[in-house]
Amino acid sequence: MSDQLVGATGERVFTATIEKDQRIEPRDWMPDAYRKTMIRQIAQHAHSEIIGMQPEGAWITRAPSLRRKAILLAKVQDEAGHGLYLYSAAETLGADRGDLTRRLIEGRQKYSSIFNYPTLTFADVGVIGWLVDGAAICNQVPLCRSSYGPYARAMIRICKEESFHQRQGYELLMTMMRGTEGQREMVQDAVNRWWWPSLMMFGPPDTESPNTAQSMAWKIKRHTNDELRQRFVDMSVPQAEALGVTLPDPDLRWNGVREHYDFGEIDWSELKRVISGDGPMNAERIAHRRRADEEGAWVRDAAAAHAAKKRRDGGAVDAPEDVRGPAAETMAEKRHGGVAHSAGGERHGGAVFSAGEEREGA
Amino acid sequence: MSFDDAYQSLTDHDDDARWAYGTGFSDPLAGVPTALPDGVDGAALAAYCLMIGDDALIMSHRLQQWVTRAPELEDEMALANIGLDLLGQARLLLTRAGEAEGAGRDEDALAYLRDASDFRHVRLVERADADFAHLIARLLVFATWRLALLDRLSASRDPVLAAIGAKGVKEVAYHRDYAAGWTVRLGDGTDLSHQRMQAAVDEVWPLLGELFEPHATELALAGVAVDPSTVRAECDAVFSQVLHAATLDTPAAPPASGVSTTVSAVTGGAVLSEGAVLVPAPTGGAASGDASARLGGRGRDGVHGAELGEILEELQGLARANPGGVW
Numbered sequence: 001m002s003d004q005l006v007g008a009t010g011e012r013v014f015t016a017t018i019e020k021d022q023r024i025e026p027r028d029w030m031p032d033a034y035r036k037t038m039i040r041q042i043a044q045h046a047h048s049e050i051i052g053m054q055p056e057g058a059w060i061t062r063a064p065s066l067r068r069k070a071i072l073l074a075k076v077q078d079e080a081g082h083g084l085y086l087y088s089a090a091e092t093l094g095a096d097r098g099d100l101t102r103r104l105i106e107g108r109q110k111y112s113s114i115f116n117y118p119t120l121t122f123a124d125v126g127v128i129g130w131l132v133d134g135a136a137i138c139n140q141v142p143l144c145r146s147s148y149g150p151y152a153r154a155m156i157r158i159c160k161e162e163s164f165h166q167r168q169g170y171e172l173l174m175t176m177m178r179g180t181e182g183q184r185e186m187v188q189d190a191v192n193r194w195w196w197p198s199l200m201m202f203g204p205p206d207t208e209s210p211n212t213a214q215s216m217a218w219k220i221k222r223h224t225n226d227e228l229r230q231r232f233v234d235m236s237v238p239q240a241e242a243l244g245v246t247l248p249d250p251d252l253r254w255n256g257v258r259e260h261y262d263f264g265e266i267d268w269s270e271l272k273r274v275i276s277g278d279g280p281m282n283a284e285r286i287a288h289r290r291r292a293d294e295e296g297a298w299v300r301d302a303a304a305a306h307a308a309k310k311r312r313d314g315g316a317v318d319a320p321e322d323v324r325g326p327a328a329e330t331m332a333e334k335r336h337g338g339v340a341h342s343a344g345g346e347r348h349g350g351a352v353f354s355a356g357e358e359r360e361g362a
Numbered sequence: 363m364s365f366d367d368a369y370q371s372l373t374d375h376d377d378d379a380r381w382a383y384g385t386g387f388s389d390p391l392a393g394v395p396t397a398l399p400d401g402v403d404g405a406a407l408a409a410y411c412l413m414i415g416d417d418a419l420i421m422s423h424r425l426q427q428w429v430t431r432a433p434e435l436e437d438e439m440a441l442a443n444i445g446l447d448l449l450g451q452a453r454l455l456l457t458r459a460g461e462a463e464g465a466g467r468d469e470d471a472l473a474y475l476r477d478a479s480d481f482r483h484v485r486l487v488e489r490a491d492a493d494f495a496h497l498i499a500r501l502l503v504f505a506t507w508r509l510a511l512l513d514r515l516s517a518s519r520d521p522v523l524a525a526i527g528a529k530g531v532k533e534v535a536y537h538r539d540y541a542a543g544w545t546v547r548l549g550d551g552t553d554l555s556h557q558r559m560q561a562a563v564d565e566v567w568p569l570l571g572e573l574f575e576p577h578a579t580e581l582a583l584a585g586v587a588v589d590p591s592t593v594r595a596e597c598d599a600v601f602s603q604v605l606h607a608a609t610l611d612t613p614a615a616p617p618a619s620g621v622s623t624t625v626s627a628v629t630g631g632a633v634l635s636e637g638a639v640l641v642p643a644p645t646g647g648a649a650s651g652d653a654s655a656r657l658g659g660r661g662r663d664g665v666h667g668a669e670l671g672e673i674l675e676e677l678q679g680l681a682r683a684n685p686g687g688v689w
Contacts, residue, residue: 050435057430061423064681065470065689066453069426070446076429077442084435097435122680122689172689179688288430296433298558299494302551309550 018219023149026092034218037211038148039095040109041220046086047104047111051285053079055119056128064122071168072125078161085158089150105290112136113271114201116279123176123183123190129169131191131198131236137162138232139202142222151220170239177244184244191240192248199263200271202229233261391454394525396461402520402586408463409482409579410587411523412472413662414511415455416483419473421504422448423673424491433494440540444501447533451526458522474681478674479664486569488661488670492562495555498544499562505538506600507573510593519585542604549608560610567613573597577662 010029017024024030057076063069087097103109114132119125140159146152176183203209203225215221223231233252240247251264273279398404425445432438456469467475486504491497512534515527548559574594580587605612660666681687 053430053438060426060429061676062680063689064474064684064687066449066456066473068689070449070453073426073429073442073446073449077439077446080435080438080442084439087435175688180684180686182684183687292431292433295431296437296494298552298554299433299437299548302555303547305555306547306551 018147021145021219022147023152024147025149033214034220035093037215037218038151038220039090039093042086042090042093042148042151043095043100043103044110044112046083046090046100047109048115049079049083049086050104051111051115051289053083054285054288055115055117055281056125058119059122059125062122063125068122068125068172071172075129075165075168078165082154082158082161085154086151089148089154092150093148101293105286105293107277107286110275111285112201113274113279114197115285116274116281117193117197118281120193121186121190123173123186124194126169126172126176126187127190127194129165129167130173130239131194132201133162133166133169134236135198135201135232137166138228138235142228143220145219145222147219170243173243173245187243188245191245195248196266196270197274199229199232199266200274202226202232204268204271205266230260233263237261390450390529391522391525395521396458398462399519399521399586402583404462404464406579406582407520407586408459410583411455411459411462413482413577413579414508414515415452415459415472416481417487417504417508418448418455419452420481420483420670420673421487421500422446422452423677424487424489424497424500428491428497441497444537444540447530447537451530451533454522454526454529458520458526461522470681474678478666478670481666481670481674482662482664483666484569484572484661485667486566486573486661488667488673489566489569490669493558494544495548495558495562496565498541498548499559499566501537502541502545502604503566503570503573503601505534505541506597507590507593509534509538510596511588511590514588514593518587523586538600542600545604545610546608549605549610556609559608563605563610564613572661579662 011031014024014028014030014034017028024034053076056072060069060072060076063072087100090100091097100109104111114135119128137159140155140162143155144152144159146155173187176187206212206224206226209225212221212224216224237247237252249264251262253262255262274282277283398407422445425441425448428441429438429445432441452473453469456472460467460469460472486500489496489500491500509531512527512530516524516531518524518527545559548555550556574590574597576589576591580589602612681689
């Protein structure tokens with residue numbers, strides 16, 4: 001068959017699959033534009049998870065109780081995990097993680113602008129959980145039905161964890177509101193700073209969102225920006241009341257005719273400014289990521305060199321060229337309840353390396 | 363299943379703490395008897411729990427400082443995971459210390475309201491890491507040592523310590539695996555990584571002696587605590603196996619006992635050396651007033667480097683700035 005014919009058949013199958021609400025899988029034929037759009041969307045999402053570790057990660061060492069410290073450390077670790085899933089999903093489309101990371105640190109690919117705002121107090125940790133994660137969930141739940149299979153499946157797990165983070169954030173705020181007057185002020189101040197940026201997370205209004213129609217036709221987007229934003233406002237207002245905080249919008253009120261909350265005009269010029277790189281923390285976030293990448297280069301080189309030596313020696317190679325293997329495998333084993341190394345009984349002098357780890361060099 | 367269910371989870375109205383439902387923790391020691399076993403001195407037990415609890419707390423703090431700075435995403439997750447495991451151990455041990463002490467202090471009072479001289483961790487854990495190789499060298503030593511201690515602790519006469527030991531063995535076995543794997547990769551990687559890994563091992567090795575020196579508190583708690591001198595041979599065998607696989611030289615063994623044996627007895631509170639602050643021996647608990655108490659390494663007697671001051675400023679600053687705050 002000629003390439004043209006394959007393309008024509010492929011396109012018919014692709015369109016039928018989308019119409020039947022089924023999933024496109026990595027080896028299926030897909031239009032180039034679909035592939036590019038998916039890579040861009042998944043990569044931006046992955047970048048957002050990784051950059052999103054920074055504003056909250058900065059509070060782990062300073063968390064004011066050990067319980068909050070454990071919660072926050074676990075949350076930031078989850079975000080690293082989300083980034084990892086998502087980069088892997090992008091790789092099923094032919095992208096390369098290292099290349100995507102370079103695009104991020106060179107400013108050629110975006111991440112969610114919300115992370116360009118600073119976290120000024122510990123209440124910000126709670127408000128990020130409640131509002132930012134809440135908004136992210138509104139955006140992301142429909143993505144569990146994305147037409148691209150690997151992304152949809154990754155999103156199911158991510159949404160479950162995000163939902164947990166959102167509750168933990170809300171619980172921190174409830175606790176702080178029961179504390180001192182100073183703590184209540186801290187919470188209100190954080191809400192005042194994060195409310196409008198959270199609304200901007202849904203993107204520009206539908207009238208100015210040029211890609212929405214194509215994305216909805218391809219079923220990689222299920223609701224418009226304005227629909228999701230309204231859903232978030234409707235969800236958040238009663239939560240704010242229960243918490244005892246005010247949302248900083250004098251125009252916010254219930255509309256009995258629409259059966260939704262009306263809310264004030266968003267300052268779109270601010271969103272544009274932050275997206276175009278002029279937010280309060282854009283430069284710091286990228287510089288931090290770049291530094292980590294540069295400072296880790298010699299470590300990644302070493303792992304690659306070690307793996308190459310082992311291959312040359314004909315030993316069991318447990319790491320691909322770029323070492324993503326061993327740590328991840330051991331982690332996976334551990335996270336699934338297995339113990340990476342036989343721990344009990346023996347007196348640890350013998351088997352230091354777990355199965356699959358090289359020991360013939362000893 | 364409808365994926366829109368995740369929305370429901372955000373807006374469920376079925377309990378009072380409705381939007382914070384599901385945020386509690388299960389008690390890892392559920393069902394373990396917490397009464398002090400017969401014949402065990404509460405003050406001594408509290409002092410011991412602080413030693414191994416502070417080891418975990420401060421090592422976890424140093425790992426937390428690596429978050430968002432790891433060389434690769436998998437390591438980001440692994441280091442956070444190890445830090446989280448150690449934080450969990452610290453919480454259980456500080457809680458046990460508070461119970462055994464009987465003065466009403468909980469894990470947070472002990473973590474946030476003690477001053478530097480009241481911390482009882484070994485000096486190894488407070489060291490700042492110059493690079494990833496230093497972190498790996500410290501983690502290899504720490505996890506190997508702690509795994510051996512926890513393994514023996516799982517047979518402790520104190521049921522709480524025994525449970526903590528049994529739980530910790532599973533966790534720290536992975537920490538040791540992780541550190542051993544990276545020691546080999548860096549040692550037997552590029553020329554640059556070999557140099558850096560060897561330099562890190564050389565810098566960390568002088569801190570080893572303190573780990574294996576028994577402290578009076580440990581000796582007073584036979585059957586409850588672990589005498590660390592009993593795990594030396596096992597640890598040395600592991601170090602030698604890993605360093606050999608990593609094509610690294612094992613540095614000469616450090617002196618069998620820490621300098622504090624003589625120096626602190628003589629100076630009793632003067633500045634020990636540049637960058638090291640010698641703080642007075644404790645005035646309460648099992649380790650007080652007795653010459654044998656100074657047998658232990660320096661960290662175990664509350665003698666720490668200036669680095670601990672920086673750690674505590676970061677760890678405790680926010681909590682102390684908000685007296686009466688609830689978190």
